[in-house]
Amino acid sequence: GAGVSQSPRYKVAKRGQDVALRCDPISGHVSLFWYQQALGQGPEFLTYFQNEAQLDKSGLPSDRFFAERPEGSVSTLKIQRTQQEDSAVYLCASSLKNLAVSSYNEQFFGPGTRLTVL
């Protein structure tokens, strides 16, 4: 595909359940970002990968959140023991270069996964 894809598009989880959200970035893109977007707010940075290396995870809200990109392409964001406050849209974005090479890198966003925790 030409763009960033995410799956599932919608996820309803019971409180305490574990969830896994998948991101397929644009082929060849070095950088991958995860964001959390609550209703009426802008995307909040969660974590950044350069290829398979997770270089910044300062935005992950708790140790229940874990992200990986083992082969430098597909990434998974896992949330353990989900809580109601985890309900949000989770956006994945990729960009061609790493931020150290070019700070003016366009980020291409996927459609997001809307997570609802009951």
Next chain:
Amino acid sequence: RKEVEQDPGPFNVPEGATVAFNCTYSNSASQSFFWYRQDCRKEPKLLMSVYSSGNEDGRFTAQLNRASQYISLLIRDSKLSDSATYLCVVNILRTNAGKSTFGDGTTLTVKP
């Protein structure tokens, strides 16, 4: 205080109007700046980068004032299709890494 602040609006303007959005950022180490557009229930998409000298793309003009830590977006001759939320984005780079900080957006509705 948020690192990137925007007037949330909403801005309701008639077609053909000129409208300006402002954004302030608090981290003086910020290095690159952008405006993204987000339609309702869609993903953000890059509208334009913001360069130190200011830049223009058709009806859109972006300005950066590093001394005041302020970014602006001007839209001339508004179209109905300009109705969206406009997100101000600031990149802070660290060695081999970085972080993008988004504002909460300014909502624009252009009416006939």
